[in-house]
Amino acid sequence: MGLHGKLVAAIESKAGGDVVHDFFRHTPHDVPTATQYVHGCDLIEGEFGHAGSIICWTYTHDGKQRKAKELVETVDEEKKLIVLKVLEGDLLELYKNFVITFHVEKKGDDIDLVTWTLEYEMLNEDVEHPLTLLSYFIDITKDMESRLVAKS
Numbered sequence: 616m617g618l619h620g621k622l623v624a625a626i627e628s629k630a631g632g633d634v635v636h637d638f639f640r641h642t643p644h645d646v647p648t649a650t651q652y653v654h655g656c657d658l659i660e661g662e663f664g665h666a667g668s669i670i671c672w673t674y675t676h677d678g679k680q681r682k683a684k685e686l687v688e689t690v691d692e693e694k695k696l697i698v699l700k701v702l703e704g705d706l707l708e709l710y711k712n713f714v715i716t717f718h719v720e721k722k723g724d725d726i727d728l729v730t731w732t733l734e735y736e737m738l739n740e741d742v743e744h745p746l747t748l749l750s751y752f753i754d755i756t757k758d759m760e761s762r763l764v765a766k767s
Contacts, residue, residue: 626728632720639697651758653674656673667687701714718730
């Protein structure tokens with residue numbers, strides 16, 4: 616029926632993939648200091664950087680204040696991969712389910728790519744694919760990278 620979708624974007628890391636992964640995994644509560652788009656990251660349950668934890672994000676997307684409560688489904692340190700499943704929030708007004716994967720991968724010997732994958736199921740055929748949200752994650756990555764490069 617065409618209600619399932621998957622969008623992927625990969626951008627080259629200037630700060631180094633390990634640095635970006637460590638920042639997003641261990642200190643997501645510092646993301647609001649790196650970008651104007653994220654306003655809060657509250658730990659609801661568990662421990663930052665660990666599977667099974669629940670995090671609540673407050674952010675601005677498409678000019679509107681939004682919230683997302685997410686389960687950290689997977690953390691794979693070896694693969695530099697984090698999978699977040701949306702449990703509650705604005706996205707579930709349009710999508711039956713929504714999963715966000717953050718992944719750092721090597722391209723050759725000296726290039727790291729920060730990859731965002733959005734997998735979702737739309738509630739109905741009138742819902743648009745979340746292209747602006749994918750662009751949003753690219754913007755956040757650029758902001759985080761600028762902060763991390765400036766610190767080094």
